[in-house]
Amino acid sequence: MTQPDAATARNFDAARFRDLYRQMWRIRAFEEQALRGAKEGLVLGAIHPSIGQEAVAVGVCGRLNRDDILLSTHRGHGHTLIKGAAPEAMMRELFGRDGGNCGGKGGSMHIADAGVGMLGANGVVAANIPIAVGAAHAIRLRKESRIVCCIFGDGAINRGPFLEGLNWAKVFDLPVLFVCEDNRFAATTRTAAMTAGEGAAARAEALGIPADSVDGNDLVAVDELVDETLQEVRAGGGPRLIVARTYRLTGHTGADPATYRPESEVATAWEDDPIVRLAATLEAAGVSQDDCAALARQAQEEMAGVFERASAAPWPPVGHAYTDVQDTGSPEERPW
Amino acid sequence: MVKTSYLEASRQALAEEMRRDDTVWALGEDLGRGGVFGQYKGLVDEFGPERISDAPISEACIAGAAVGAAMMGTRPVVEMRFSDFALCATDEIVNQAAKARFMFGGQLGVPLVMRQPTGAWRSSAAQHSQSLEAWYAHIPGLVVTAPATVADAKALLKAAIRCDDPVIHLEHKDLWAFEEEIPAGIDAAPLGAARIAREGEDVTIVTWSKMVHTALEAANALTDKGISAEIIDLRTLWPWDREAVYASVRKTGRAIVAHEAVLVGGFGGEIAARIGEDLYDQLKAPVRRLGAPRIPVSYAPPLEREYHVPAERIAEAAQALAARG
Ligand SMILES: Cc1ncc(C[n+]2csc(CCOP(=O)(O)OP(=O)(O)O)c2C)c(N)n1
Ligand SMILES: [Mg+2]
Numbered sequence: 277m278t279q280p281d282a283a284t285a286r287n288f289d290a291a292r293f294r295d296l297y298r299q300m301w302r303i304r305a306f307e308e309q310a311l312r313g314a315k316e317g318l319v320l321g322a323i324h325p326s327i328g329q330e331a332v333a334v335g336v337c338g339r340l341n342r343d344d345i346l347l348s349t350h351r352g353h354g355h356t357l358i359k360g361a362a363p364e365a366m367m368r369e370l371f372g373r374d375g376g377n378c379g380g381k382g383g384s385m386h387i388a389d390a391g392v393g394m395l396g397a398n399g400v401v402a403a404n405i406p407i408a409v410g411a412a413h414a415i416r417l418r419k420e421s422r423i424v425c426c427i428f429g430d431g432a433i434n435r436g437p438f439l440e441g442l443n444w445a446k447v448f449d450l451p452v453l454f455v456c457e458d459n460r461f462a463a464t465t466r467t468a469a470m471t472a473g474e475g476a477a478a479r480a481e482a483l484g485i486p487a488d489s490v491d492g493n494d495l496v497a498v499d500e501l502v503d504e505t506l507q508e509v510r511a512g513g514g515p516r517l518i519v520a521r522t523y524r525l526t527g528h529t530g531a532d533p534a535t536y537r538p539e540s541e542v543a544t545a546w547e548d549d550p551i552v553r554l555a556a557t558l559e560a561a562g563v564s565q566d567d568c569a570a571l572a573r574q575a576q577e578e579m580a581g582v583f584e585r586a587s588a589a590p591w592p593p594v595g596h597a598y599t600d601v602q603d604t605g606s607p608e609e610r611p612w
Numbered sequence: 613m614v615k616t617s618y619l620e621a622s623r624q625a626l627a628e629e630m631r632r633d634d635t636v637w638a639l640g641e642d643l644g645r646g647g648v649f650g651q652y653k654g655l656v657d658e659f660g661p662e663r664i665s666d667a668p669i670s671e672a673c674i675a676g677a678a679v680g681a682a683m684m685g686t687r688p689v690v691e692m693r694f695s696d697f698a699l700c701a702t703d704e705i706v707n708q709a710a711k712a713r714f715m716f717g718g719q720l721g722v723p724l725v726m727r728q729p730t731g732a733w734r735s736s737a738a739q740h741s742q743s744l745e746a747w748y749a750h751i752p753g754l755v756v757t758a759p760a761t762v763a764d765a766k767a768l769l770k771a772a773i774r775c776d777d778p779v780i781h782l783e784h785k786d787l788w789a790f791e792e793e794i795p796a797g798i799d800a801a802p803l804g805a806a807r808i809a810r811e812g813e814d815v816t817i818v819t820w821s822k823m824v825h826t827a828l829e830a831a832n833a834l835t836d837k838g839i840s841a842e843i844i845d846l847r848t849l850w851p852w853d854r855e856a857v858y859a860s861v862r863k864t865g866r867a868i869v870a871h872e873a874v875l876v877g878g879f880g881g882e883i884a885a886r887i888g889e890d891l892y893d894q895l896k897a898p899v900r901r902l903g904a905p906r907i908p909v910s911y912a913p914p915l916e917r918e919y920h921v922p923a924e925r926i927a928e929a930a931q932a933l934a935a936r937g
Binding site for chain 1: 635673680688704708712718754755804
């Protein structure tokens, strides 16, 4: 599917989308390097690639201000990168190295970058939702004007914290944008098979939270909807929810061959690659294919350099296993 | 000195800290009406409903929201109503609050206090009576406080609110009405410092929370038998004051660890094992542990009583130890 029509959309601006195209490629290239790192034994724990979902990360996080707060998920490389985290620090974190965002203590699933308002990926599905509404609650108490964006997967809506968190956001009328990144799978299960009713938007609306759905592989559409919705949230309109429909092109983790779905389904989904779709839009707007290819190469070169530098980084000092545990009391000592 | 209840002392602690620091706020169910035990009575009038905030019956979200709000530079005081309900927020306490600072490499602190009314009280039965402090002490990242006295109900809550780590603050329900004379102007207690509740020479009783009072009763009975018991009120279970415990056990050469919680896997086991490992050659007798049988708390008073270690058992254990060495 292509979308040359998107070039006539209200929010379309060729120069800006040219850069957003590069941002999608930065995510893609970062994750390709991360997968290579997993294959080469440099990425140590599980990673959850978002290949095929880049338009959600760029469309949502590209519209956040630096001081806005972001809560992400285990599949959060793209969100984190677009919020402004440095890719080399992220790659070092995935490699468990010194100089990672979390000093190598968190890894891919537990990455945060407080400096850019990214309060954490989360290894526990849906656990970021209550944290997000609490961050928004604090923003309200402190009379600040920034907002909170909380991204979660389609599987997360079946956990209790989804209900508790959305109810909370509505009851206290908090400035939160919830984004359900619906990639149709929760690990190896088709989410629809385990979800009653009409899904995240219907559940939000049942609580009085306005909800919209969007083709999550159409960056122009995501960007436009997020822009409009954030204006409402920033204006004090209370919480909003967006469902961005997309597809996970890789396995659940770097190691998952995803044999639970037919290859034809995946092949069809590749035709809907958000990067290819935006390239078509850009072309219709006069951006040449060569120009697009150069942007892709630029991102790939950036991330290849990131890979090299991260793989040369030292391990964290062993003593760091004992730091940042807690202030109170004597530092813990090795008991063995 | 002013006669004050444990409950009133805790109310004063929160009010004083909220006056001192406008980033402190409280959230929980029914706080606007004073809280289920009245420990928040009148606070909404002074501080308003934003800082004494009601919450939906969403324990996971109450705790999780406190984590997010703490990361954003406020100091939330979370009310869990009964410690048993905090189990609905186990992920938020154990995986989120306790771990965020470490796993994010020290970028984000979580200075929250979770008040958990704990312990058996007036036929509250199995789901409203538990003492689960050992679970929290087991989790790296958490501080655990358990006041036994009126002064500490105030001083430890103030300390918990000022602490930069997440604190599980266990307030014993059967002590709410307990009254003592306390000085005006009690300040925050140091966390991790035990208190000698009673000096003695022959046997050390290490304990906390309501069991301190049972131990004091036992110690009084022991005086008649010519045995002098020293009682250490730990006050903070993590970090616990090893120096104070060791100093006492070095002096007496005998130790009992007593708590209300189920004996099996209770925090007394940790203390007893440490004493055994580190002070083996100074002990005149093996360390004794006393705690509840491994049964849920009953409703009917004669059955409920089975859960409690009576003062006489502590006294008997002390006598048996004193007879050795
Ligand atoms: C509470 C909890 N249960 C189970 C898991 C294991 N798990 C990790 S990711 C995942 C699937 C989540 O699906 P979804 O929310 O749709 O996110 P996606 O992986 O598709 O991005 C599961 C079950 C977990 N991390 N946390
Ligand atoms: Mg999913």
